[in-house]
Amino acid sequence: MGIIAKDVVRRVQTVLHDSSPAYARWPLAELTDWINDGAAEVVIRRPAARAVTASLVLVAGTRQDIPANGLELMDVIRNMGSDGQTPGRPIRLINRFMLDEQLPDWHSAAGAVTKHFAFDERDPTQFWVFPQAVAGNQVEIRYSESPPVLTPAQVDDGATEIDLDRAYIGPLTSYVIWRAMSKDSEYGNGAIATQHFTMFNEALATRNAVTSAVSPNEGAG
Template sequence: MAKLLVRELLRRCSSTLSDTKPQFGRHSEIDMVLAARNGVRALCKYMPHVCARTDAVKLDPGTQQRIDLVPAARVKPGDGSDARDMWCVQLLDIPRNRGSDGVAVGRAITLVDRQRLDTFEPDWHASTGPAVLHYAYNPQQPRYAYVYPGVMGDVWVDMTWAVLPPTIVAGGEPGAEIYKWDGGNDADVGLDELYSDELWNYIVAYRLLSDKGQASLARAMVHAQAFTGAINTTMEQLTGQNPNLKTLPFAPEVPGGAS
């Protein structure tokens, strides 16, 4: 993944907003970072693949697994980064077991229809075993997944999921900014550079909408339409369905539906 640095993204946005002499003169770094945070959340909400990753996760006892927030103690990041609390947007797959330590490679896990399992094995929630054979997931109930047999002891699996990147650290007060374009801060946004255009459009639209005047509003609409258009087109190509996102989502909740 090509890193997208926060300062490089904000430099591009500041330039578009004619706010570079000095940078953050009209749109403070704090406000720009807030817009960037919301943009990242919006992308992860409407295009979960942009924040997809695979990590080893220790399962809870039993069949029901809460996955909206998984604490750092139960995660071994697949990219080698430090363990952190994982906020899941959407479960994508549980491909295999990872033993009792999160390291060993175990048998494959297959997706099943929970209603079929209910029909043919009504007592399956009472079962336990040392490894997972199947899992069930309903995206309309994204906080939970189910595994069969129920977990007994320490059971780790590989989990492929869309997870919110670490929150971008807040910007500095005027005169003490930390993301100036000519500074040395190398913090990254947490998404691939491939999505820099979408974030640029989001941040610029977000900030222009805070300005007064018809000219700013007209410019904001251009960038907002570019952002929503990219979301709709990309998801239609990937899934065959257009989320029909029409307006710029402000501080979107995760997970949820398009507005």
């Protein structure tokens, strides 16, 4: 279940004492911007919050890009044939510098299916495949993407959802309060802003730590 955008607004207004009349101190347009910014920041700090698994059509060559709305590659899982529906050989991560050292001509090596992929965290929307891809072949990837951007009307209608699990309503609320209280105005408060920014970061850091602790991979041999 996603987060109702207006539920975030109600929580923010309760803390900010800005509900009667509504939006008197912080306009709806500002709250909307901060909700959209906060949702994107949640995914940056916790990619699993908006993880997508999908088939990607490869272009010819070794360098590939994730979809335009993607933020960061998480995994390249397996070959999926030319139709994107035919599971094939799994794809394993490999160190690009090892390929450079041992197979200097790997960018021109041809092959029927993808065997390996390489990734550089400095460019998280791009990866390389080995051997070089045949245009039109597809692989299954997992990547994070930004939630759709909402308009003020959608935030205020009481029905539109932010495309994040409801478990993230607390951190998102703290993010919006941080932005509101950081505003240079008579209602701003640096101490409260800092408190909520800390709450935002700590909530997501704790979620990441818990996920790692209970991951099924912890028991893998």
